[in-house]
Amino acid sequence: MATRDPDRKRQQLMEAALAEFAEYGVAGARVDRLAKRAGISPGLVYSFFAGKEGLFEAVYEAIVEQTVDAVPIDADDLPEYAGRLHDTAARHPQVMRFLAWYALERAERPVPEVVARSMDEKITAIEAAQRSGTVRSDKPAGEVLALVLALANMWQHQGEDVGHLVTDAQRRSVITDAVRRLVTP
Amino acid sequence: MATRDPDRKRQQLMEAALAEFAEYGVAGARVDRLAKRAGISPGLVYSFFAGKEGLFEAVYEAIVEQTVDAVPIDADDLPEYAGRLHDTAARHPQVMRFLAWYALERAERPVPEVVARSMDEKITAIEAAQRSGTVRSDKPAGEVLALVLALANMWQHQGEDVGHLVTDAQRRSVITDAVRRLVTP
DNA sequence: CCTTCTTAAATGAATGTTCATTTAACGCGT
DNA sequence: ACGCGTTAAATGAACATTCATTTAAGAAGG
Secondary structure (H helix, E strand, O other): OOOOOOOHHHHHHHHHHHHHHHHHHHHHHHHHHHHHOOOOHHHHHHOOOOOHHHHHHHHHHHHHHHOOOOOOOOOHHHHHHHHHHHHHHHHHHHHHHHHHHHHHHHHOOOOOOOHHHHHHHHHHHHHHHHHOOOOOOOOHHHHHHHHHHHHHOOHHHOOOHHHHEEEEEEEEHHHHHHHHHHHHO | OOOOOHHHHHHHHHHHHHHHHHHHHHOOHHHHHHHHOOOOOOOHHHHHHOOOHHHHHHHHHHHHHHHHOOOOOOOHHHHHHHHHHEEEEHHHHHHHHHHHHHHHOOOOOOOOOOHHHHHHHHHHHHHHHHHHHOOOOOOOHHHHHHHHHHHHOOOHHHHHHHHHOHHHHHHHHHHHHHHHHHHHH
């Protein structure tokens, strides 16, 4: 039984970092607070990662890895696909919030290779569905995808002002109904 | 010719603050840099506003004041309404970015009174349009509004990954076409 | 019109605090 | 006993904020 367990600490650190960054962003995050959450000393952060910034990037990369392809596209049933995207987002609010921070604080960074590739695959899948007639063909696949993603994530972006217009239970079907109307031929 | 002109300085300060906050958020903003942008000394900031935080709030309030009702709703032509929202957003990227920061950094704050009221008015307008038959009546007005707003702002939220799928020129019509499909009876 | 007095505006160096990062010592497991 | 994982404390840079001082614009008085 390893009472010394670097891997476990590393894992705890990543989880605490996600929580801290999701709440405050990089600039607002405090290394001390984050280390305390992880149950380690602040100094130890630096033996695992390249400082606060490095930790932020590491968390981002872990999220990308776990999130891309977490919800495989089903181009023949885009409403359900959007619904599943929504479900996943709703189940991981911390991750969504982290990504929102990342988009602002790392606005200039290029899109990661894996993400770009995943996007291409989705386009290809939609184009196939258009050819087989399950998706309307009068709009380019990229446009269809943009709409599906926008609707799938709509409740993430909407603030409290818009959010309270609809109950939690209704949110999913708002998305699926709208996508159905938009993509069926 | 007034070489001393507090009102002008105050104005310059607000503009510089918007630029600085839009770029870095509150936590990342630097008072020195912001003051230099405004062409004033850092100390002067504190004679106008309650520190960095107070300045942030002041900029937010100014934006809310200028933005609410900047695009009056036309419930009988929601596609065009969404298009106009998009136009305005596209014309003021700094403001949009500022609001994105605000949503994250002030997540817990209640919705301002003016915003809530403006929302109620929009709902009422849509309900009227539903009664007169220009908007589908099989969905509650709140749901319709949520969809319209989500689509109007879709290009603000989408990152570079999705954004490059469609050219600038197409963006507006993607929104208006989609809204038309979603809201017509 | 000048000169002096008064008040407001503005500055920027000094202050004190907050924080990321470094360092040096400690002790567990082998 | 040795080396690595870990810590607590030390360091110092970065910043927000304050404040003593300077500068400018009127007001009062001659």
